[in-house]
Amino acid sequence: MPTVLLTGSSRGIGAATRDMLEARGARVIGHSTRGDDARDGATDGARDSASEIAADFLDPPAPQMLWEEALDTAGGEIDVLVNNAGLFRGVPLDASDIEWLDAWEDTLRINLTAAAQLSRFAVRHWQETGRPGRIVHVASRAGHRGDSPQHWHYAAAKGGMLALHKTIARAYAGEDILSFAVTPGFTDTAMAGDYLASRGGPGLLADIPLGRVAEPEEMAAIIAFCALDAPASMTGATIDANGASYVR
Template sequence: MRGADFGDANNASIREPIGLDAPTPDWDRHWMTALRVNLLAPAHLSRFAINHFLERDCQGVIIGLTARIAVRGDYPDYLQDGAAKGGMNSLLRGVARGFAKNDILTYLISAGIIETDQARAQFDSHGGTDQYLADIPMGEFGTPKDISELILFLSTGRARYSTGATIDAGGASFLH
């Protein structure tokens, strides 16, 4: 088997609340920031990773961290994040279809609520954790380690026939 390179984890994210009824300059700034960070940056990084893998004729792995909002549109003040992450989902699914024959593996991890400073700030501004925990059948928030362990496993290439898959990592909160 050819050598493998782990290339790219598109894990940047930015979340700034703004409704569709916000003043135009604020709305434009928030939407453009979300698109640059959550869609354009992953597109550029994926392009560089793909070229790297192709030039070296090696297996590569690209992982995108997405979010439930990209599918469900849960939070009206964060629609720009959901739209941008939805675009990234489509981008990486297209990469999976287009480059699977080159052994470039692509996965999406749809992370649930991960206990971070960003999440804690959101809890504090929305009345605590109870309402969020109520939507997670596992009854707890994920940890950064939960996601990093999944990234580590996917980066090994051992799940290669699952290329293009979206893995829900949300304590069963994504089940409909």
């Protein structure tokens, strides 16, 4: 079974994905950061272990340091990259200019630029070794339909991740380097719960025909499928998982 580098693996979707991949026999090298504002796994190291590497993606060199340490831990071979780490922090339109800009830069750095850096290292690794590889990008429904007025930056970052995914898929399929994306809607994690409460709680569920938010294990099942089982012809695909709150 493959070796997987999974960012944001300490909680939420990331922790559920780690459990599912390991139950399938994959070797998972996890990642955690420090901070209080991350979503679905990019936070305070709630599940630190010997195979979980700390890296703060707000620091531009951190993705390269993570990749190199993970590659060393893996003995020089990584088969799958899962870009799951993310920051979900709102900023009001009438915030100060510097506060608004800082929120954009932090969100784009963590949600998009770090994922792009890691994807680049992964693609180059597979090209240099001649090995096949897979990248799974955990994007968001927001990348398709936008988000709240306080989350322009989050929607823009996730839309950028989808464009990154499609570009990788089209550019490297002939080298057996595959790319998949998952676009969750609301998922039952701590940060999503806070967001639901801030937007009216149960009233917001009226926008979800399924009548509930997703469970992290549901997202993990899709990620694991893309990482381990999806046929090569699916490269470039984006899998929506939002309870029919956005259909294309």
